[in-house]
Amino acid sequence: MNQVIVEVKGLAKRFPIGGGILTAPKLLHAVDGVDLTVHQGETFAIVGESGCGKSTLARLLVRLLEPTEGSIDIAGHDMASVSQRDLRDLRRDVQFIFQDPFSSLNPRLSVARLVGEPLEAHRPELTAAERRAEVARLLSQVGLRPEHMDRYPHEFSGGQRQRIGIARALASGPKVLIGDEPVSALDVSVQAQVVNLLSDLRDRLGLTLIVIAHDLAVIRQMSDRLAVMYLGRIVETGSTDAIFNAPHHPYTRALLSAIPGPEGGSGAAGLEGETPSPLAPPSGCHFRTRCPFVEPRCAEVRPVLERTQAGTEVACIRWSEIARADDYAPPPAIRSAGANERFRLYREALEEAEKAKETQQENAK
Amino acid sequence: MTQTVADPVLARRPQSRVWRKLRNHRSATFGAALVLVFIVLALAAPYLPISDPAAADWSAIRQPPSTAHWLGTDELGRDQLSRMIWGARASLMAGVVSVAIAIAIGVPFGILAGYFGGWVDAVISRCTEALLAIPFLILAIALAAFLGPSLTNAMIAIGIAATPVFIRLTRGQAISVAAEDYVESAHAIGLSTPVILRRYIFPNVLPPVLVQATLTIASAIIAEASLSFLGLGQQPPAPSWGAMLNVAKGFMTQAPWMAMWPGIAIFLVVLGFNLLGDGLRDALDPREE
Structure with a gap:
């Protein structure tokens, strides 16, 4: 296995909510003691339902938010404790892709400025002409034409804007790219293109991708390993294939069985109830209030990640009992019409990209 | 890789879209022309064949246009045309310079308060509120009296009195802009705070400030009139539109033209600045094409 590039230990973020001069604020436990290890060159996905803290986790990793506790080691630098001044330099190595391509680009800057800014900050030795040439190169790298340089964000479609966002993130030559739901705001057909673009860039530039997502189809398509989050904690982590084939944590099982089957309805193991409030999370295991396998001990012990035979890690005190009493069937291989349509689009986009590459090579000859 | 890029694209200098858009903006060019006419008249006053604006003629008091x-x-029998042209100097200066002072102080403080929040915001906002609690004109009068009577001091006084509004407006706008995703993206890129303030916050707080500025020019011209009336602005017998208007209000029935001309002039100048400001706002916004 490749060397470790991102190592997170005991990361926590608590937001104070309300509170006056005399009353103490309530604490919202957005991220609650997360450990993560990401290897060089892989795509690591963080998955969970909305409100589980995955976007907060992504922002903590690039320190757009200040962590309350814990350490973040990225490419040998401790992101959690460096000063703001050093942090600006470290940002060269770690870049962020935003969810919404419509609000994440300054409407008053041209594409040349938007993509050129990181170059200004991290490679001040470039002259204006060199910078323009570099922007042109970055744009063609993400599938945009250099002629687009003097246009403004509002003149582009969502997919194109996301490509601008990716070019902007790539400009400083990062080692790690963190995407907060990078495709969820896009049309399905465009999603496939952007997913392929990211995978392609990862291979070509030797990037490490950390992708936040809630769309299991996207995750299965692009990630090597994944972590499942529930209410601020990681409940299961391991290789994507192993987890999709044999999920151990009851929450992961429920999540995967919620993938629509051929008849359109979701699996039988749907969850009851709502996610508890992160202002007052349950004691012990956070998932116990909705878990079908709950027992009194779950309220007392906070489960830690334990290694399974499949090589995955699971945070559940009963995982071995549950696995023995196996009643879990992996999601059916037959996909729904909608899923088939999506995978067809992914395939087509892939083939198109291949073809484009070939013609490019021919032209080069 | 770079060889494949078309050279003309790389060579192209980003041309000034703002200037081109402003020129093509019809109401803005009209507004600019209007403002320009008054400025030219004011500047050319010494060279025009008009009588001395201060020369009284006791045989021709309150004469209708002839x-x-x-x-x-x-x-006092002084020629209104001459006084209008000479008065344009004081009035335009009072309007433009005092608003420029208000923007120059108000926008930076507003951005600091809105962007940094916390105690910076608390200090700036409390001072702003203290100033806002005093009526605009009273504050201007107090400041002008403190600084001493002259047109320059009147402009400074009006500028400072108009500042709190700009601080408040900019602060609110800066708070909303600072919460935008693109500002977060600027942090993620690793841009320094001064660059973020200059390139991300400032251009995006500007549009409402421009509109407010064009409106404040009008109040500043009137305020200068009020200060002149109290002897704190333009010193008599030197004319200003506001001062003329103030005197004229005592003769509304006998000599309505005395009030009419300065009134029309103020109206036209304000209209001109308004149209120009609107055009500038549109030209500065790349989304308007």
């Missing part, structure tokens, strides 16, 4: 006095005469 061939001898195109715009009539005032209560």
Whole structure:
């Protein structure tokens, strides 16, 4: 296995909510003691339902938010404790892709400025002409034409804007790219293109991708390993294939069985109830209030990640009992019409990209 | 890789879209022309064949417009046309300079308060509120009295009195802009705070400030009039539109033209600045094409 590039230990973020001069604020436990290890060159996905803290986790990793506790080691630098001044330099190595391509680009800057800014900050030795040439190169790298340089964000479609966002993130030559739901705001057909673009860039530039997502189809398509989050904690982590084939944590099982089957309805193991409030999370295991396998001990012990035979890690005190009493069937291989349509689009986009590459090579000859 | 890029694209200098858009903006060019006419008249006053604006003629008091006095005469028999042209200097200066002072102080403080929040915001906002609690004109009068009577001091006083509004407006706008995703993306890129303030916050707080500025020019011209009336602004007998208007209000029934000309002039100048400001706002916004 490749060397470790991102190592997170005991990361926590608590937001104070309300509170006056005399009353103490309530604490919202957005991220609650997360450990993560990401290897060089892989795509690591963080998955969970909305409100589980995955976007907060992504922002903590690039320190757009200040962590309350814990350490973040990225490419040998401790992101959690460096000063703001050093942090600006470290940002060269770690870049962020935003969810919404419509609000994440300054409407008053041209594409040349938007993509050129990181170059200004991290490679001040470039002259204006060199910078323009570099922007042109970055744009063609993400599938945009250099002629687009003097246009403004509002003149582009969502997919194109996301490509601008990716070019902007790539400009400083990062080692790690963190995407907060990078495709969820896009049309399905465009999603496939952007997913392929990211995978392609990862291979070509030797990037490490950390992708936040809630769309299991996207995750299965692009990630090597994944972590499942529930209410601020990681409940299961391991290789994507192993987890999709044999999920151990009851929450992961429920999540995967919620993938629509051929008849359109979701699996039988749907969850009851709502996610508890992160202002007052349950004691012990956070998932116990909705878990079908709950027992009194779950309220007392906070489960830690334990290694399974499949090589995955699971945070559940009963995982071995549950696995023995196996009643879990992996999601059916037959996909729904909608899923088939999506995978067809992914395939087509892939083939198109291949073809484009070939013609490019021919032209080069 | 770079060889494949078309050279003309790389060579192209980002041309000034703002200037081109402003020129093509019809109401903005009209507004600019209007403002320009007054500025040219004001600057050319010493060279125009008009009579001395301070020369009283006791035989021609409050004359209606005639061939001898195109715009009539005032209560001391002074030529209204001459006083209008000379007065344009004081009034335009009072309007533009005081608003420029207000923007120059108000926008930076507003951005600091809105962007940094916390105690910076608390200090700036409390001071702003203290100033806002005093009526605009009272504050201007107090400041002008403190600084001493002259047109320059009147402009400074009006500028400072108009500042709190700009601080408040900019602060609110800066708070909303600072929460935008693109500002977060600027942090993620690793841009320094001064660059973020200059390139991300400032251009995006500007549009409402421009509109407010064009409106404040009007109040500043009137405020200068009020200060002149109290002897704190333009010193008599030197004319200003506001001062003329103030005197004229005592003769509304006998000599309405005395009030009419300065009124029309103020109206046109304000209209001109308004149209220009709107055009500038549109031209500065790349989304408007």
